[in-house]
Amino acid sequence: MPTLLHLDSSADLHHSVSRALTARFADTWAGISDDHVVVRRDLHVDPLPHLPTSALHWAPRLRTPEEVVPADAEALQKLLVDELLNADAVVIGAPMYNYSVPSTLKAWIDYVHIGGVTATMGEPVTEPLAGKPVVVVSSRGATYGPGAPGEAVDHEIPSIVQVLGTSMRMDVVPVTTDLTLATRLPALHEFAGRAADDLQKASDAMVELARRFGTR
Ligand SMILES: Cc1cc2nc3c(=O)[nH]c(=O)nc-3n(C[C@H](O)[C@H](O)[C@H](O)COP(=O)(O)O)c2cc1C
Numbered sequence: 001m002p003t004l005l006h007l008d009s010s011a012d013l014h015h016s017v018s019r020a021l022t023a024r025f026a027d028t029w030a031g032i033s034d035d036h037v038v039v040r041r042d043l044h045v046d047p048l049p050h051l052p053t054s055a056l057h058w059a060p061r062l063r064t065p066e067e068v069v070p071a072d073a074e075a076l077q078k079l080l081v082d083e084l085l086n087a088d089a090v091v092i093g094a095p096m097y098n099y100s101v102p103s104t105l106k107a108w109i110d111y112v113h114i115g116g117v118t119a120t121m122g123e124p125v126t127e128p129l130a131g132k133p134v135v136v137v138s139s140r141g142a143t144y145g146p147g148a149p150g151e152a153v154d155h156e157i158p159s160i161v162q163v164l165g166t167s168m169r170m171d172v173v174p175v176t177t178d179l180t181l182a183t184r185l186p187a188l189h190e191f192a193g194r195a196a197d198d199l200q201k202a203s204d205a206m207v208e209l210a211r212r213f214g215t216r
Pocket of ligand 1: 010011012015016017018019095096097098099100139140141142143180181
C-alpha cells in the first residue's frame with residue numbers, strides 16, 4: 001500500500017494556501033489507486049507538545065546517565081518516527097511564519113530528528129530515511145525567490161533542507177508560492193497576477209509530484 005504522510009501546519013483553517021496545495025497532493029495520491037493510503041497529521045489542529053527534554057534528540061544508547069525520558073514522550077516520539085518510516089512519501093504544508101517555519105512544524109522536526117536513529121551521529125551510520133521524498137510547500141506573503149530582496153532572509157526552506165535533507169538524508173523537494181498577501185495588502189495589489197501564476201505553478205507541481213512519487 002503506497003502510503004503518503006500528509007502534514008499541515010498553517011494556523012489558517014479558512015484561506016490557507018499551503019493547506020489547499022497539500023490537499024491537492026493528497027487527493028492526487030489517493031486517486032492513483034484504491035491501494036494508495038494517506039496518513040494525515042494536522043500539526044496546528046492537534047499540536048505536539050514542545051520537547052519535554054533534550055534527551056529525545058538522542059538515541060537511547062547515546063544518552064548520558066542523567067538523560068531520562070518520560071515514557072509518554074518516548075511513546076509519542078516513536079509514533080511520529082514510525083509514521084515517517086512507514087511512509088513512501090511525505091508532503092508538508094510549511095507556511096512562512098516570521099521568516100521561518102511555524103512553531104508547530106518546528107516541534108515535529110524536533111521530535112523526528114534524532115541522533116543515532118534518523119540521523120547519523122558517529123558510528124554506525126543511521127539513515128533509514130535516505131532517499132525518501134518529502135515535498136515541502138512553502139507559502140509566503142512576500143517574495144523570496146532568486147534575486148528578490150527577500151532571498152537572503154528565507155530561513156525556512158534552507159533550514160528544512162538542512163535538517164530533513166542534509167542531516168536525515170531525505171530527498172527534499174521544495175515548492176514555493178510567493179506573494180500570497182497580494183490580494184490582502186494594498187501595497188502588494190500590483191503583484192496579484194504574479195501571485196496567481198505562482199499558485200497555478202505550485203498547484204500543477206502538486207499533481208505532477210504526487211503522480212511521480214505515487215507510481216514509482
Ligand atoms: C504568524 C505569521 C507570520 C508571518 N510571517 C511572514 C513572513 O515572515 N514573511 C512573509 O512573507 N509572510 C509572512 N506571513 C504571511 C504568510 O506567510 C502567508 O499568509 C502565507 O500564505 C501563509 O500560509 P497559508 O496561506 O498556508 O496559511 C506570516 C503570517 C503569519 C500568520
